[in-house]
Amino acid sequence: MSKTINISSPTQLSEVLQSSRLVVANFYTESSQASQQVAPVFEQLSAALSRPDLVTFVKVDTNQQKDVVQAYRITSQPTFIIFRNGKVAERVQGADPTKLQAVVKKLSDEIQNLGTSGGEASGSGSGSNGGYWRGAELPRNYSDITDQIELHRCELLNYDPDAGNVRVLFDAAKPSALSGGKGATKDWVESDTDEQLLLFMPFQSMLKLHTLQITSLPPSGDDNEDEDVPSRPRTIKLFTNKPHNLGFEEAEDLSATQEIQLSEKDWNAEGTANIPLRFVKFQNITSLVVFVVDGDGEGEKTRLDRLRLVGDAGEKREMGKLEKIGDEPGE
The missing domain is CATH 2.60.120.470 (PITH domain)
Structure with missing residues (x-):
């Protein structure tokens, strides 16, 4: 079952951005062939990486959510935006799975970070592949x-x-x-x-x-x-x-x-x-x-x-x- 949230209003998106540390948003339109081409990749990533209150994947239909489109200056479909603590951290435009995969590879590393600081075990070995280690807690909201x-x-x-x-x-x-x-x-x-x-x-x-x-x-x-x-x-x-x-x-x-x-x-x-x-x-x-x-x-x-x-x-x-x-x- 898909874990992706379909955004139905600016208020709902705002609530998601406040409740989840990382949010990956797919700004798309049903009539765009490019949007449909990359949609399966986005859903696979959502199923594999979504974590409650840590990492959330959302879809925004640009024909339905004009206020959101204007707020984030969406000019082409699809556009993918990664939010960190409610603020734009990355932006990928176009249906290039390579670009999206590259950003998500970086996102995967950050998910390990979030899992450690957020209380979920992710391992803390001593080798270079031993998981994410943090020497001190993060200040609130950063x-x-x-x-x-x-x-x-x-x-x-x-x-x-x-x-x-x-x-x-x-x-x-x-x-x-x-x-x-x-x-x-x-x-x-x-x-x-x-x-x-x-x-x-x-x-x-x-x-x-x-x-x-x-x-x-x-x-x-x-x-x-x-x-x-x-x-x-x-x-x-x-x-x-x-x-x-x-x-x-x-x-x-x-x-x-x-x-x-x-x-x-x-x-x-x-x-x-x-x-x-x-x-x-x-x-x-x-x-x-x-x-x-x-x-x-x-x-x-x-x-x-x-x-x-x-x-x-x-x-x-x-x-x-x-x-x-x-x-x-x-x-």
Whole structure:
């Protein structure tokens, strides 16, 4: 049986958007051959991925719901819109199953995210395929938007190549340090010649950042007396809307969008610091530079295990890139 909801009024759509974390909407018309062509694919996705109060699939007949069509600027059929927390996150136009499948592949990953944070078990293994892990709860009414980072354009300066690279910071899996296993591959980042790290993250869409979550799990106890053992970051400077990474001298001299001082009390039991941002300064953000200035220990290195961005994502800057959503960027 289909789990898709047929929208009969703007009020009904509004209620669905308020009650479900993710909503996938199919704007169609019965007379459109293109709409009919892709309809079976949409129904299959609805049957496989719908979850009460988490993921809802809806259909909107554009001939019947003129007010909704006008509100969301629907100009062709079919148009698919993915809403996250009631706001437009993705838009796909046309009856191209490849485009729709690509967006839904990304949606599938987010469903694992929602299942974990919403109380439904989705697994939390220590490997890269072990399910979604979260180091801290999400602030109310905001989403994990880490998936908006353009991984292939990220740049990390002064990292030790014997540890992990920049990609491990955004891994959805539980850090190996919390699982008691060291693993063949180090799934964390360490600085190299001193304590400092410079991370440049460009985004796929315009973001509103609310919270930065950083996980750092250096060895504890007697091991930390070794001068080579990394420490957690203490001072962090954030810079917004830079077209590329900064140099270390430039980052030290520039006035930051926000400067953060972390202490022991800021880290929870899973080694994650939940850092609220000055929201008014983090509107309409296209990139973020994270500058780890120093660590909180005696060693000459700092360590980062995971990084999460929390806030709201707008529409894609370039709609043509939708075909590539879900593809694994090249090394």
